[in-house]
Amino acid sequence: MRVMVQKFGGTSVATDESRALAADRVAQAVEAGWSVVVVVSAIGRKGAPYATDTLLGLLNGVDPQVSPAPRESDLLLACGEVISTVIFAQTLRARGYETIALTGGQAGIITDYEYTNARILEIQPAYLLQQLGTGRIVFVAGFQGATERGAITTLGRGGSDTTASALGAAVKPHVEHVEVEIYTDVDGVKTADPRIVKDARTLAVASYAEVSEMAHQGAKVVHPRAAEIAEIHDVPLWVKSTFEEAPGTLIRRTNTSEETSPRITGVTSTGKLVYLRFPLPDVSDTDRAKIEREVYRLLRNEEISIHLSSTGNGAFAFAVVREHLGRVAELIDGLVIPGELGPRTHPPYGVITLLGIGSKGRGMNAQRTLLAGASSLVDIRVVEADLVENCTMVSVIATGIDDIPGIFVKMLGVLDEQGVWLYQTADSEFSMSVLIREADSVRAVRTLHEAFHLGNAGTCG
Amino acid sequence: MEHSPGTSFEKERGVHAIQVRDDLALATCTTPDKWLLLLKALADNGIPVFHLKLHDSSITFIVRSEYVDRVLAVSDAVPAVTVIEPNVAFVSVVAGAMRDLSGIIARIFDALVGAGVQILQTGDAHDAVHCLIREESVATAVSALQHEFELAAGGVA
Numbered sequence: 001m002r003v004m005v006q007k008f009g010g011t012s013v014a015t016d017e018s019r020a021l022a023a024d025r026v027a028q029a030v031e032a033g034w035s036v037v038v039v040v041s042a043i044g045r046k047g048a049p050y051a052t053d054t055l056l057g058l059l060n061g062v063d064p065q066v067s068p069a070p071r072e073s074d075l076l077l078a079c080g081e082v083i084s085t086v087i088f089a090q091t092l093r094a095r096g097y098e099t100i101a102l103t104g105g106q107a108g109i110i111t112d113y114e115y116t117n118a119r120i121l122e123i124q125p126a127y128l129l130q131q132l133g134t135g136r137i138v139f140v141a142g143f144q145g146a147t148e149r150g151a152i153t154t155l156g157r158g159g160s161d162t163t164a165s166a167l168g169a170a171v172k173p174h175v176e177h178v179e180v181e182i183y184t185d186v187d188g189v190k191t192a193d194p195r196i197v198k199d200a201r202t203l204a205v206a207s208y209a210e211v212s213e214m215a216h217q218g219a220k221v222v223h224p225r226a227a228e229i230a231e232i233h234d235v236p237l238w239v240k241s242t243f244e245e246a247p248g249t250l251i252r253r254t255n256t257s258e259e260t261s262p263r264i265t266g267v268t269s270t271g272k273l274v275y276l277r278f279p280l281p282d283v284s285d286t287d288r289a290k291i292e293r294e295v296y297r298l299l300r301n302e303e304i305s306i307h308l309s310s311t312g313n314g315a316f317a318f319a320v321v322r323e324h325l326g327r328v329a330e331l332i333d334g335l336v337i338p339g340e341l342g343p344r345t346h347p348p349y350g351v352i353t354l355l356g357i358g359s360k361g362r363g364m365n366a367q368r369t370l371l372a373g374a375s376s377l378v379d380i381r382v383v384e385a386d387l388v389e390n391c392t393m394v395s396v397i398a399t400g401i402d403d404i405p406g407i408f409v410k411m412l413g414v415l416d417e418q419g420v421w422l423y424q425t426a427d428s429e430f431s432m433s434v435l436i437r438e439a440d441s442v443r444a445v446r447t448l449h450e451a452f453h454l455g456n457a458g459t460c461g
Numbered sequence: 462m463e464h465s466p467g468t469s470f471e472k473e474r475g476v477h478a479i480q481v482r483d484d485l486a487l488a489t490c491t492t493p494d495k496w497l498l499l500l501k502a503l504a505d506n507g508i509p510v511f512h513l514k515l516h517d518s519s520i521t522f523i524v525r526s527e528y529v530d531r532v533l534a535v536s537d538a539v540p541a542v543t544v545i546e547p548n549v550a551f552v553s554v555v556a557g558a559m560r561d562l563s564g565i566i567a568r569i570f571d572a573l574v575g576a577g578v579q580i581l582q583t584g585d586a587h588d589a590v591h592c593l594i595r596e597e598s599v600a601t602a603v604s605a606l607q608h609e610f611e612l613a614a615g616g617v618a
Contacts, residue, residue, distance in 0.1 A: 216587040313516040408513065
């Protein structure tokens with residue numbers, strides 16, 4: 001048996017017209033001799049009646065002060081995929097195909113108990129394989145599984161991609177050949193967001209690592225979790241368009257990539273970020289570490305993630321997602337941190353650090369007033385954070401970075417020539433990133449895409 | 462119904478390894494208007510640099526120890542002022558779905574500051590947080606991080 005797992009996103013099944021095109025893809029695979037498993041997302045995006053965000057809005061709207069139980073959230077959220085799966089199965093049934101629609105749990109997806117972000121523990125594909133063996137097209141609701149006791153769970157962001165990839169991995173040991181196709185509204189993995197770069201090229205082949213890195217850095221084609229699962233189990237993953245005839249992108253192991261590594265894969269941008277820099281020019285390393293630790297502890301308590309952290313050279317700095325800035329300011333502005341002790345015999349008996357955040361520093365001013373009486377006893381060190389509110393991160397994705405001399409400096413030089421101010425940089429095995437003003441983001445992506453010859457007219461690395 | 466054997470699918474979540482990369486040097490260029498020229502010159506001379514960080518009036522980057530003499534020679538030629546701190550190492554905390562996990566860096570600071578390890582530089586990627594420390598502190602740092610993240614002593618790559 002040759003199995004094709006096809007995944008269709010919400011926009012692919014949102015209207016009669018798009019569903020008809022998606023159904024054509026399924027029918028083509030069946031007619032080509034594949035046994036087909038179809039994974040379906042909820043219909044449409046926010047605002048559509050059965051979209052995940054709409055269902056969540058209904059639940060949260062009952063009483064915004066009372067958070068829904070995660071278990072019940074999952075029970076409701078899973079309905080969106082169940083509805084679209086049944087409707088899409090009926091679309092193929094109406095064309096004369098034998099179909100069966102399954103929930104994630106019925107398809108054998110067993111997860112842990114981490115509701116709203118469950119991890120797949122195992123998949124028992126026997127029933128799914130049996131149904132394929134009867135000649136049916138098997139439709140599986142994406143984004144969901146079930147605990148071993150049968151409670152419905154959802155898989156978190158990118159869940160339907162994850163379902164498709166995992167089902168491909170699950171059936172692989174039992175069939176002759178398996179491939180997974182992710183259908184979306186673009187014709188494959190692009191070298192840049194085509195809304196920003198008109199001549200962004202569709203990659204014919206990409207490695208799991210490239211696609212995973214691109215997804216982590218903001219590209220919205222395949223969820224990195226799906227790419228990781230496909231890589232672990234060596235399942236070929238295609239990204240194709242529901243709406244146009246095009247070969248798409250084949251994602252597979254690096255050593256079979258179209259381009260010999262190294263190569264520059266693409267340019268991405270992501271995140272609405274705020275950059276905070278705390279200048280500590282005359283502070284000992286010990287005190288700096290204490291201050292930094294206290295700030296990170298507070299952010300941890302509020303589950304606020306930090307990015308692009310940097311320390312040393314008389315400062316520490318990091319970025320947070322912009323929506324968290326208000327809470328970050330509440331936590332840090334006016335924060336008092338005891339520092340090194342001085343002599344016991346005479347003042348100053350030590351130093352305390354008072355943190356403030358830019359123009360939001362009302363807390364710091366209030367604390368400064370309160371501390372005025374202590375200033376004859378201890379040194380009060382006032383540290384105001386520099387704040388850059390409208391930042392974003394632009395990344396160049398590449399494989400074999402160590403083997404492409406000067407790639408990072410070329411990126412920095414190109415942006416410098418364009419007058420793009422760089423606040424911070426980061427580099428990893430597969431990417432180089434810069435933190436810049438959001439207003440410069442489009443120009444930066446276009447410039448880098450051109451500089452690295454990534455477009456249709458270029459040589460792609 | 463007869464069940465097929467189950468298949469394990471996903472990467473582990475959370476912190477699952479501590480990695481050490483030693484034999485490194487920390488370079489600080491304190492000539493702000495020359496840093497891009499310096500980096501270009503280093504690239505032209507085939508010297509790989511990584512973990513570049515921009516500071517108020519300097520930049521820092523990491524080179525492998527074997528390149529230190531050449532870095533200084535290139536810097537002199539630019540000319541730029543570059544100071545080298547030799548014998549440093551990266552200790553990295555590796556995790557799955559790092560960006561879904563808040564607070565890892567706080568726990569790293571708790572562990573390392575608590576153990577008296579000076580953190581010279583930090584950096585993060587989607588799957589790791591890196592801390593640059595002096596080589597002499599590596600054993601202490603690894604032990605503290607293993608304890609903090611409840612990893613077995615063998616969990617160092």
